[in-house]
Amino acid sequence: MTTDTLVSRTTGILGLIETHQKTLLVLFLAILIGIPAYANNYVLEVLANTWFYVILCLGLNIVVGYAGLLDLGYAAFFAVGAYTTGILTSRFGFNFWLTIPVAMAFATLAGVIIGGPTLRLRSDYLAIVTLGFGEIVRIAARNLKITGGASGLIGIDRPHFFGTELNQISHYYFVFLALALLAIFASYRLQHSRLGRAWQYVREDEDAAEAMGINRVAIKLYAYIIGAVFAGIAGCFYAAKMTAISPETFTFSQSILILLGVVFGGMGKIPGVVCGAGALVLFPEVFRGIGSMRLLVFAVVMLLVMLYRPQGIWPAQKS
Amino acid sequence: MRKVFSVCLILAGLFMVMSNAAFATDELKIGIMVPTTGSEATYGKDMENAILLAVSEINAKGGIAGKTIVTVTADDACDPQQAAAAASKLVSENVNAVVGGYCSGATLPTLKIYGDAGIPIVLTAANSTKLVSANPGNTFLVNSTGDDQAITAVNLFKQKGVKKLAVIHQGDGYSEDLAKLTEKKGKEAGIEIVAMEVVNKGEQDHSALVTRLKSKSPDAVFWTAYYADGALVIKQLRQNGYMKLIAVGDGSNSPKLMEIAGKAAEGVFCFSNPTVEYLPSAKAFGENYKKKFNQEPGPYSALSYDGMNLLADAIKRAGSADKAAIVKALKATKDFNGIAGPIVFTPENKLARSNFVVLVAKGANWELNK
Structure with missing residues (x-):
């Protein structure tokens, strides 16, 4: 079989999925909601982790996929959310739910801080600045007293939801599933909005977009801010789930991992990014049985996918 | 056709993950949680080797009360998220106890997961003081804290x-x-x-x-x-x-x-820290380790070896594989002499003495201060 037929066949299957979208979606959703009744904690932990990465990847997809701005420091926004919740609940006794709007505000601020000075930069330069930003946030968290320094924060309160304390992994499975669905919905609406089209325009040709009356500066800032808010909210719930956070979670490799999910799945395409995020978490777990070789297998699989599907598993169709 | 095939493949993968929980009454299942991938993999591997050495010695002597020990290694990759997944996996596999723990940051969030399941865990390297305050009661630190x-x-x-x-x-x-x-x-x-x-x-x-x-x-x-x-x-x-x-x-x-x-x-x-080269009583261990794995023991090998032996000792004293009984026996540890020194726990389940050794520079090497 040649590569061409392989590609066209897989594209055919993806097309088939797209035509029966609604039925498949309902079926899929029913399965997802039913899983906790049958699966053990380990499976739930892994799936909750998957939904978590779906949120992060979709958030980064807005910046990288829609607006075409390379971001190598995305973990910083996630750190902002996680630390906001961590600090407010463990040091100031805030209710968990109240920390979410605060985290969103801080994430917005972080988005403006990174977006503002970098607006005139393109590609490589932008990548370097975002990388630096990511490292600054991590190193600041490592050295500040309020963030607990190198050993981080512990004893973050578990949130209550209508009287039930969210302390089981099945609770977090549903929490992250709901957030992931929300993220998918928001991404979908954004993509088909005026803003979404403007992002696409700026991505394809910045000068032409500006000539057509698109406010380039505002558009790019929106992309950063919205992407940051996605990660910030995910970070809040991450802190609640883990009850402990440390700077080691927000390393450069974490940013790369999220970017990998986006590129691997297919930049700019929601189902693609969801698949990419899933692959990111599921691959190393499914191959846990083979021990320390699993990351090697993961790398080989990734290389093969990139060789045969350079646009990602499920790329966006360019019209 | 292709679609059905790929769906089957994914399902098969999921089943592989889920169907690992096997039961056998004449076996004791011990989980080993160490980083075997990532930047800290060498230390994790050293710890795993030392634990496996202890297990093979115990099994060669007939196991614990007739039960052989089987181990499951779960890689935490020194990352809190992966550690949580690894811990959940060990819990799902119904291990009787867990030994290991290298990175304090990655180990912290797992304490609650083990705590909820009542599984005793012996930490053989991780030594942040935060582990002491986050301990739900089932965690025992055999390394001294900072x-x-x-x-x-x-x-x-x-x-x-x-x-x-x-x-x-x-x-x-x-x-x-x-x-x-x-x-x-x-x-x-x-x-x-x-x-x-x-x-x-x-x-x-x-x-x-x-x-x-x-x-x-x-x-x-x-x-x-x-x-x-x-x-x-x-x-x-x-x-x-x-x-x-x-x-x-x-x-x-x-x-x-x-x-x-x-x-x-x-x-x-x-x-x-008490490493093998400075411990007079660890000589035999060091030689066996070299023979079995063809390399020098790492900085936490001695403590990991002690941790596993302590666990075996506690299970023997508990007289059953019941998790709560093992926790109780670990707490009651009195005259256990490991190769890195005696182990007694404080009421907070941390080592009652400082296990740091004093070295002195002699020429180009460090030597134990006597």
Whole structure:
């Protein structure tokens, strides 16, 4: 079989999925909601982790996929959310739910801080600045007293939801599933909005977009801010789930991992990014049985996918 | 067709993950949680090897009360998320107990997961003081926590008749914490802290610091940071005529210190975790380890070996594989003698004594201080 037929066949299957979208979606959703009744904690932990990465990847997809701005420091926004919740609940006794709007505000601020000075930069330069930003946030968290320094924060309160304390992994499975669905919905609406089209325009040709009356500066800032808010909210719930956070979670490799999910799945395409995020978490777990070789297998699989599907598993169709 | 195939493949993968939980009554299942991938993989592998060595020795002697030990290794990759997944996996596999834990940050969130399942866990390397406060009751630390090093240091200073102590750190979390703790413990022991200095990383000329220190005439200087800069400080202290006691923290525990400082390092004291080379009772273990794995044991091998043997001992004393009984037996540990020293727990389940050993620089090597 040649590569061409392989590609066209897989594209055919993806097309088939797209035509029966609604039925498949309902079926899929029913399965997802039913899983906790049958699966053990380990499976739930892994799936909750998957939904978590779906949120992060979709958030980064807005910046990288829609607006075409390379971001190598995305973990910083996630750190902002996680630390906001961590600090407010463990040091100031805030209710968990109240920390979410605060985290969103801080994430917005972080988005403006990174977006503002970098607006005139393109590609490589932008990548370097975002990388630096990511490292600054991590190193600041490592050295500040309020963030607990190198050993981080512990004893973050578990949130209550209508009287039930969210302390089981099945609770977090549903929490992250709901957030992931929300993220998918928001991404979908954004993509088909005026803003979404403007992002696409700026991505394809910045000068032409500006000539057509698109406010380039505002558009790019929106992309950063919205992407940051996605990660910030995910970070809040991450802190609640883990009850402990440390700077080691927000390393450069974490940013790369999220970017990998986006590129691997297919930049700019929601189902693609969801698949990419899933692959990111599921691959190393499914191959846990083979021990320390699993990351090697993961790398080989990734290389093969990139060789045969350079646009990602499920790329966006360019019209 | 293709679609059905790929769906089957995914389902098969999921089943592979889920169907791992096998049961057998004549077996004891012990989980090993260490990083076997990522930046800390070497340490994790060393720990795993030591645990496996202990297990094979126990099984060769007929196991525990007729039950053989089987192990499951779960890779935490030194990452909190992966550690949570690894811990959930061990819980799902119904392990009777868990041993391991290298990175404190990754180990922290797992304590609750094991705690909820009532599974006893013996931590053989991770030693952040936060682990003590986050302990839900089932966790036992066989490595000394950071503040124990300060106790060992102060004991040495007192033994050497030090009245005035100068402490130097580098302003990073680790060395500053150790410096502050030493200050506190030293004051409690009646030692006057005449100087608390900060040196920037990578600085070459320490003459100002040396002059300042000499004017305060301390009986001992304690460097709590790392060897690269520490060696320079030691060299310049000696060159300027400071001839009294110098001690360095475990961050400087490297032969490179002598390489850089040369003769000036002679007689410098250093505090170290109990590694195999400095433990007289670990000789047999070191040889068996080399024979089995064809490499030198790592820095936490001795403690991991002890941790596994302690667990086996506790299960034997508990008389059953019941998790709560094992926790109770671990808590009651009295006269367990490991190769890294005796193990007794405080009410908080941390090691009751400081297990830091005191080394002294002799030529190009560190030797155990007697």
